Amino acid sequence: MSRMFCIPGIIFLFCAFVLSILVSISLPFLPALDIARAHMNGNALINGDTVNEIRFGVWAECTYKDDGSRICGDAGHGYSTSISDTNKDANVIIGSSWTRGLAVHPVATAVTFFALLFSFSSHVTVTLIASVLSFLAALLTLIAFAIDIALYAFLHHEIGKLSAVEGSTDTAPGFWLTFVSLILLLLAGCTVCFGRRRDRMSGASAYPSYPMSSTTGKTPFWKRFRRT
Secondary structure (H helix, E strand, O other): HHHHHHHHHHHHHHHHHHHHHHHHHHHOOOOOOEEEEEEEEEEEEEOOOEEEEEEEOOEEEEEEEEOOEEEEEOOOOOOOOEEEEEOOOEEEEEOOOHHHHHHHHHHHHHHHHHHHHHHHOOHHHHHHHHHHHHHHHHHHHHHHHHHHHHHHHHHHHHHHOOOOOOOOEEHHHHHHHHHHHHHHHHHHHHHHHHHHHHHHHHHHOOOOOOOOOOOOOOOHHHHHHHHH
Protein backbone atom coordinates (compact mmCIF):
# COMPACT_ATOMS: atom_id res chain seq x y z
CA MET A 1 0.00 0.00 0.00
CA SER A 2 1.20 3.53 -0.73
CA ARG A 3 3.22 4.90 2.19
CA MET A 4 1.23 8.14 2.36
CA PHE A 5 -1.86 6.05 3.16
CA CYS A 6 -0.20 3.17 4.98
CA ILE A 7 1.29 5.11 7.88
CA PRO A 8 -1.87 7.10 8.80
CA GLY A 9 -3.97 3.93 8.55
CA ILE A 10 -1.65 2.09 10.95
CA ILE A 11 -1.64 5.05 13.37
CA PHE A 12 -5.46 5.25 13.36
CA LEU A 13 -5.77 1.51 13.99
CA PHE A 14 -3.16 1.54 16.74
CA CYS A 15 -4.83 4.43 18.58
CA ALA A 16 -8.25 2.80 18.22
CA PHE A 17 -6.84 -0.48 19.56
CA VAL A 18 -5.28 1.19 22.61
CA LEU A 19 -8.48 3.07 23.46
CA SER A 20 -10.62 0.01 22.89
CA ILE A 21 -8.50 -2.26 25.08
CA LEU A 22 -8.59 0.30 27.90
CA VAL A 23 -12.38 0.44 27.75
CA SER A 24 -12.55 -3.37 27.62
CA ILE A 25 -10.51 -3.72 30.82
CA SER A 26 -12.70 -1.13 32.61
CA LEU A 27 -14.06 -1.66 36.11
CA PRO A 28 -13.11 -3.10 38.53
CA PHE A 29 -9.55 -3.18 37.16
CA LEU A 30 -9.35 0.44 35.92
CA PRO A 31 -11.44 2.59 38.31
CA ALA A 32 -11.49 5.68 36.09
CA LEU A 33 -12.75 3.95 32.93
CA ASP A 34 -16.42 3.28 33.56
CA ILE A 35 -19.30 3.64 31.10
CA ALA A 36 -21.91 5.50 33.16
CA ARG A 37 -22.13 6.75 36.73
CA ALA A 38 -24.79 8.05 39.10
CA HIS A 39 -24.26 10.58 41.90
CA MET A 40 -26.67 10.04 44.80
CA ASN A 41 -25.40 12.45 47.46
CA GLY A 42 -25.25 9.79 50.17
CA ASN A 43 -29.00 9.20 50.05
CA ALA A 44 -29.00 5.73 48.48
CA LEU A 45 -28.57 2.21 49.78
CA ILE A 46 -26.80 -0.52 47.83
CA ASN A 47 -26.32 -3.91 49.50
CA GLY A 48 -27.21 -2.29 52.82
CA ASP A 49 -24.49 0.37 52.58
CA THR A 50 -25.08 4.09 52.21
CA VAL A 51 -23.29 5.19 49.06
CA ASN A 52 -22.53 8.48 47.42
CA GLU A 53 -21.85 7.28 43.88
CA ILE A 54 -22.10 4.17 41.72
CA ARG A 55 -20.14 3.50 38.55
CA PHE A 56 -20.92 0.91 35.88
CA GLY A 57 -18.11 -0.73 33.94
CA VAL A 58 -17.91 -3.56 31.44
CA TRP A 59 -17.40 -6.30 34.02
CA ALA A 60 -18.66 -4.92 37.36
CA GLU A 61 -20.14 -1.99 39.24
CA CYS A 62 -18.32 -0.06 41.96
CA THR A 63 -19.85 2.01 44.74
CA TYR A 64 -18.20 4.93 46.51
CA LYS A 65 -18.92 6.17 50.03
CA ASP A 66 -18.56 9.67 51.43
CA ASP A 67 -15.11 8.85 52.79
CA GLY A 68 -13.91 7.90 49.31
CA SER A 69 -13.73 4.16 49.94
CA ARG A 70 -14.63 1.92 47.00
CA ILE A 71 -16.47 -1.39 46.94
CA CYS A 72 -16.73 -3.32 43.68
CA GLY A 73 -18.90 -6.29 42.85
CA ASP A 74 -17.56 -9.58 41.59
CA ALA A 75 -16.20 -9.26 38.07
CA GLY A 76 -18.28 -11.16 35.56
CA HIS A 77 -20.37 -11.06 32.43
CA GLY A 78 -23.83 -9.57 32.94
CA TYR A 79 -24.04 -8.24 36.48
CA SER A 80 -26.99 -6.58 38.20
CA THR A 81 -27.45 -4.24 41.16
CA SER A 82 -30.31 -2.96 43.28
CA ILE A 83 -30.56 0.67 44.42
CA SER A 84 -32.97 2.10 46.98
CA ASP A 85 -33.27 5.35 48.90
CA THR A 86 -32.31 5.54 52.56
CA ASN A 87 -35.98 5.48 53.59
CA LYS A 88 -36.50 2.31 51.52
CA ASP A 89 -39.59 3.89 49.98
CA ALA A 90 -38.45 3.15 46.43
CA ASN A 91 -36.22 0.57 44.82
CA VAL A 92 -34.84 0.17 41.31
CA ILE A 93 -32.86 -2.65 39.72
CA ILE A 94 -30.28 -2.33 36.97
CA GLY A 95 -30.60 -5.84 35.59
CA SER A 96 -28.08 -8.01 33.80
CA SER A 97 -29.96 -7.53 30.52
CA TRP A 98 -28.61 -3.97 30.45
CA THR A 99 -24.99 -4.90 31.24
CA ARG A 100 -24.59 -8.21 29.43
CA GLY A 101 -24.19 -6.52 26.05
CA LEU A 102 -21.14 -4.58 27.29
CA ALA A 103 -19.09 -7.68 26.44
CA VAL A 104 -19.17 -6.50 22.81
CA HIS A 105 -16.33 -4.14 23.75
CA PRO A 106 -13.63 -6.85 24.02
CA VAL A 107 -14.93 -8.50 20.84
CA ALA A 108 -14.46 -5.21 18.95
CA THR A 109 -11.00 -4.92 20.50
CA ALA A 110 -10.00 -8.36 19.18
CA VAL A 111 -11.16 -7.54 15.63
CA THR A 112 -9.31 -4.20 15.81
CA PHE A 113 -6.13 -6.06 16.80
CA PHE A 114 -6.32 -8.34 13.75
CA ALA A 115 -7.01 -5.36 11.49
CA LEU A 116 -3.90 -3.70 12.90
CA LEU A 117 -1.78 -6.78 12.18
CA PHE A 118 -3.01 -7.05 8.58
CA SER A 119 -2.44 -3.34 7.97
CA PHE A 120 1.36 -3.80 8.18
CA SER A 121 1.38 -5.85 4.98
CA SER A 122 1.88 -4.27 1.55
CA HIS A 123 0.16 -7.12 -0.30
CA VAL A 124 -2.99 -6.00 -2.08
CA THR A 125 -5.16 -8.88 -0.85
CA VAL A 126 -3.98 -8.51 2.75
CA THR A 127 -4.67 -4.78 2.74
CA LEU A 128 -8.17 -5.53 1.48
CA ILE A 129 -8.67 -7.86 4.46
CA ALA A 130 -7.33 -5.13 6.76
CA SER A 131 -9.87 -2.69 5.35
CA VAL A 132 -12.74 -5.16 5.78
CA LEU A 133 -11.65 -5.92 9.36
CA SER A 134 -11.43 -2.20 10.13
CA PHE A 135 -15.02 -1.63 9.03
CA LEU A 136 -16.12 -4.77 10.90
CA ALA A 137 -14.43 -3.47 14.07
CA ALA A 138 -16.15 -0.12 13.50
CA LEU A 139 -19.52 -1.88 13.22
CA LEU A 140 -18.93 -3.80 16.46
CA THR A 141 -17.78 -0.62 18.19
CA LEU A 142 -20.92 1.13 16.98
CA ILE A 143 -23.02 -1.67 18.49
CA ALA A 144 -21.06 -1.38 21.76
CA PHE A 145 -21.57 2.39 21.76
CA ALA A 146 -25.32 1.91 21.23
CA ILE A 147 -25.37 -0.46 24.23
CA ASP A 148 -23.51 2.18 26.27
CA ILE A 149 -26.13 4.76 25.33
CA ALA A 150 -28.93 2.36 26.29
CA LEU A 151 -27.34 1.68 29.68
CA TYR A 152 -26.88 5.38 30.38
CA ALA A 153 -30.46 6.20 29.34
CA PHE A 154 -31.90 3.39 31.47
CA LEU A 155 -29.77 4.38 34.48
CA HIS A 156 -30.88 8.00 34.10
CA HIS A 157 -34.52 6.91 33.95
CA GLU A 158 -34.30 4.61 36.97
CA ILE A 159 -32.40 7.05 39.18
CA GLY A 160 -35.12 9.60 38.41
CA LYS A 161 -37.61 7.31 40.15
CA LEU A 162 -35.75 7.72 43.44
CA SER A 163 -37.12 11.14 44.33
CA ALA A 164 -35.60 11.07 47.81
CA VAL A 165 -32.12 10.50 46.38
CA GLU A 166 -32.11 13.60 44.15
CA GLY A 167 -29.31 12.05 42.17
CA SER A 168 -27.88 12.71 38.73
CA THR A 169 -26.35 10.53 36.04
CA ASP A 170 -23.43 11.24 33.73
CA THR A 171 -21.58 9.56 30.92
CA ALA A 172 -18.12 8.39 31.96
CA PRO A 173 -14.67 8.35 30.27
CA GLY A 174 -15.18 4.85 28.85
CA PHE A 175 -18.28 6.09 27.04
CA TRP A 176 -16.38 8.80 25.19
CA LEU A 177 -13.30 6.67 24.52
CA THR A 178 -15.59 4.25 22.69
CA PHE A 179 -16.90 7.10 20.54
CA VAL A 180 -13.36 8.25 19.67
CA SER A 181 -12.36 4.67 18.86
CA LEU A 182 -15.33 4.42 16.48
CA ILE A 183 -14.23 7.54 14.59
CA LEU A 184 -10.63 6.29 14.35
CA LEU A 185 -11.74 2.92 12.98
CA LEU A 186 -13.84 4.57 10.28
CA LEU A 187 -10.90 6.76 9.31
CA ALA A 188 -8.59 3.75 9.26
CA GLY A 189 -10.93 1.74 7.03
CA CYS A 190 -11.29 4.61 4.55
CA THR A 191 -7.53 5.25 4.54
CA VAL A 192 -6.71 1.62 3.79
CA CYS A 193 -9.32 1.58 1.00
CA PHE A 194 -7.83 4.70 -0.60
CA GLY A 195 -4.34 3.23 -0.34
CA ARG A 196 -5.40 0.02 -2.05
CA ARG A 197 -7.15 1.96 -4.82
CA ARG A 198 -4.05 4.08 -5.34
CA ASP A 199 -1.91 0.96 -5.64
CA ARG A 200 -4.23 -0.53 -8.26
CA MET A 201 -4.17 2.68 -10.29
CA SER A 202 -0.38 2.92 -10.10
CA GLY A 203 -0.09 -0.73 -11.12
CA ALA A 204 -2.25 -0.13 -14.17
CA SER A 205 -0.21 2.90 -15.23
CA ALA A 206 2.98 0.80 -15.14
CA TYR A 207 1.90 -0.85 -18.38
CA PRO A 208 1.22 2.01 -20.83
CA SER A 209 -0.45 1.25 -24.13
CA TYR A 210 1.50 1.83 -27.32
CA PRO A 211 0.04 2.49 -30.78
CA MET A 212 0.02 -0.56 -33.01
CA SER A 213 2.61 -0.45 -35.77
CA SER A 214 1.68 -1.10 -39.36
CA THR A 215 1.75 -4.77 -40.22
CA THR A 216 1.58 -4.42 -44.02
CA GLY A 217 5.29 -3.70 -44.55
CA LYS A 218 4.60 -2.68 -48.18
CA THR A 219 6.29 0.26 -49.91
CA PRO A 220 3.93 2.76 -51.54
CA PHE A 221 3.82 2.57 -55.35
CA TRP A 222 5.22 6.08 -56.02
CA LYS A 223 8.23 5.51 -53.75
CA ARG A 224 9.48 2.69 -56.00
CA PHE A 225 10.58 5.23 -58.61
CA ARG A 226 12.52 7.42 -56.12
CA ARG A 227 16.06 8.15 -57.32
CA THR A 228 18.63 6.52 -55.11
